[in-house]
Amino acid sequence: MPGEKSSNIYVQEFKPTEKREKNDRLGELRATTSDLRPSTSYKRYYHHPPAPKLANPTPLGLSAFALSVMVISFYNCRAFGIDIPNVAVGVCLFTGGIVQFAAGMWEMRVGNTFGATGFGAFGGFWASYGVIFIPSFNVNQAFVDANGVFQETQYHNALAVYCIAWTVFTFIFTLACIRTSGAVLTAFVLLTIVFVFETIYHFTMVQIFINIAGIIGIITSMVVWYCFAGVLLTPDLSPISLPLYDLSVKV
Structure with missing residues (x-):
């Protein structure tokens, strides 16, 4: 949106996570990326309309x-x-x-x-x-x-x-x-x-x-x-x- 400081096209939402074992890096990545959702700005600026139908020449x-x-x-x-x-x-x-x-x-x-x-x-x-x-x-x-x-x-x-x-x-x-x-x-x-x-x-x-x-x-x-x-x-x-x-x- 105009005036926002962040230019990221994705917004990350964190949910409370369960206690993980030490050095469980793979588990952390799965937990932090499973809740990603497209932002409204992404939908606004990157949506492409369907291509027009072409006649047979x-x-x-x-x-x-x-x-x-x-x-x-x-x-x-x-x-x-x-x-x-x-x-x-x-x-x-x-x-x-x-x-x-x-x-x-x-x-x-x-x-x-x-x-x-x-x-x-x-x-x-x-x-x-x-x-x-x-x-x-x-x-x-x-x-x-x-x-x-x-x-x-x-x-x-x-x-x-x-x-x-x-x-x-x-x-x-x-x-x-x-x-x-x-x-x-x-x-x-x-x-x-x-x-x-x-x-x-x-x-x-x-x-x-x-x-x-x-x-x-x-x-x-x-x-x-x-x-x-x-x-x-x-x-x-x-x-x-x-x-x-x-x-x-x-x-």
Whole structure:
């Protein structure tokens, strides 16, 4: 209490003790410590409130990932006659980039290394992909030579290297999915194939390969949407539940 001279957090109360034998030190210690009780000041200054409950960030990350893959895959297929994919810039930067990266950081907060790595890394991927279509970053303009000729082959080779790097990352991440669930593993196997076909397209510039990448990408987005529904539709929210086919090793 304020104004008290003693700062001890424990108050010792002594009770009359029976006569002890000489040099019975152990008996003395037991007798003098058996009556210790926490002081009121200890309870006041050292009491910790319960930790707040944290929400599950996985559905947010999955929804952002599925939406971004779906939009870009439709553009890769040239669906509905769309040849200019710049409408996807906002999706790449905000939904695929910021939202997914934020979900990854919250996965880190709840101790999920797998989710933090996946959402965090692919949040960076989508943001970097969106930058390619923003004129002010001069990504395309950098491949125009002094004569004003666009170096198409060099441009596509540069994008192929970009896709190779993400193919390697996605393949390694797929290996980390082996003991998660069947739905998640399927999604990343398909995503790895998408990056492989995009790499082939940029090296060969044959349209059929990017179309195949787009079709597989749409299938991938459907699988991720399924994962999103399976995680979000919990018994307290919906009577519907979807199995994710757990692959974890039971100990």
